[in-house]
Amino acid sequence: MFYGKVIGSVWATQKETGMDNLKLLVIQPMDFNGNEAGTPIIAADRIGAGVGERVIVSRGSPARTLFTDKMVPIDAMIVGIVDSFEVTKEAEEEAWKSRR
Template sequence: MFLGKVIGSVWSTQKEAGMENLKLLIVQPIDWKDREGGQTVIAADRIGAGIGEKVIVSGGTPARIVFQNRQVPIDAVIVGIVDSYEVTREQ
């Protein structure tokens, strides 16, 4: 998984089967110093993440598991909203 910040939403009417009724958010990967890095990711959100919140995003087949047997072609899911994180660095 990676840490990210929710920065926006995407809407799509014309879409694949299985993409109905999904909230899709734009997530910017960040590091432990909140520095942004890497390409933005579109992730499905089922836990009520809001703009500006820090989230944990999971990808691939492990992420898709939240949709169980439904045929949902989603490869990234917000699996947690971050309460806090603590980083200890020697240098």
């Protein structure tokens, strides 16, 4: 999963079977300091996120498991809208060290 910000919407009048009624949003991955942290992606949304909101996104096969009755060709799914978060300075520094 990753943390990101909704920066736009995608309109597609023709979609694969199983994707009807799925809203598609453009998500900019973010770090916990509010900086961009990667390339924007398109994610499916069933919970009602909107442009400007901070979200949690699940990627890959875990995103597909949210559809128990059918296989849906999605790679990313919004699974939460973030109200707030707290990250200690020590935890943030440890995360940066482990990435180097």
